[in-house]
Amino acid sequence: MSKKNCDFSPMKQKLIVEIQHLIAHLQSNVAKLDGEDYCLLNCLEEAKNQLVDIEAMAASFYLNCYLSTFTDTYEDLSASVQHLSKQRHGALIVVERSQSIDSIIQKGTPMEAVVTSKLLEAIFYPGNPLHDGAVVIRGNIVVSASNVLPLTKRKIGKEKVGTRHRAALGVTELSDALALVVSEETGKISFALEGNLYPINMFDSVAVDER
Known part of the structure; x- marks a missing residue:
């Protein structure tokens, strides 16, 4: 890579x-x-x-x-979260950076598959047995799916923060990983880094294939 x-x-x-x-x-x-x-x-x-x-x-x-520093598939990641957002399919994707997160998560189902937008969208399709939990990406590979992440113990402002967002914050508090979150309720996309959560708007910045 x-x-x-x-x-x-x-x-x-x-x-x-x-x-x-x-x-x-x-x-x-x-x-x-x-x-x-x-x-x-x-x-x-x-x-x-x-x-x-x-x-x-x-x-x-x-x-x-x-993302571009740690994976060549950042465009696939961007496209997949946008498609998931439009369909309001909740998602949680963790991209490892320089630190392994193996010791701080409950490992899910091994995959060892190359990252593609279609694969990620299939994983998080409602009803798929792997859609609960987080996908872990290392380099250009989906290492595993349905992983359980540590939840942040912090109080997050006045707004209600769902489990996916608390998990994204939790794993980024304990590592230098980056976590992408798509809200199932609103379709909004956020990413967590260093224990902070940032809303993003990618629809004007990345071209999305309409399928």
Whole structure:
């Protein structure tokens, strides 16, 4: 497997443009504050929404950077989670990086198969005996499926966090692995790294085959 440099120039350029738009939006509204009747609240609400979109875009960019260093199949991973998201099929995929996670998980079913989008989507298809638990990827290989991960013991804000997300946080608290999560309820995609969870929006950054 080759080590790749983080070079996703179109994604980076789009991120820069969106940040510049946000700055310009804020600056133009600050200039209007001299008017006694001007209310800044609408501007702040719009800026907040823009910032959420920028955060998701940035997370998508960095996710591809992190994945491309440790697996040549990052495009298959990106495509698979997008397909799963559209169908609202829950998924949990752990990509090992420099540390093995064998000692901190309950091992599931061995697979030793090359990573493909179709394979991952089949594993997480509802009703498949392997769809519960996590897939573990090492390099370009699906090592095993239906693995049980350690759950984080931390209190995660005020929002309800499901088992998949708690497992993603748990395994990344105890290792340098990266965990991808697709919510079964909402279809939203997140990734966990170093015990932190990041929402991502990949639909504008990676072309998806419509099948």
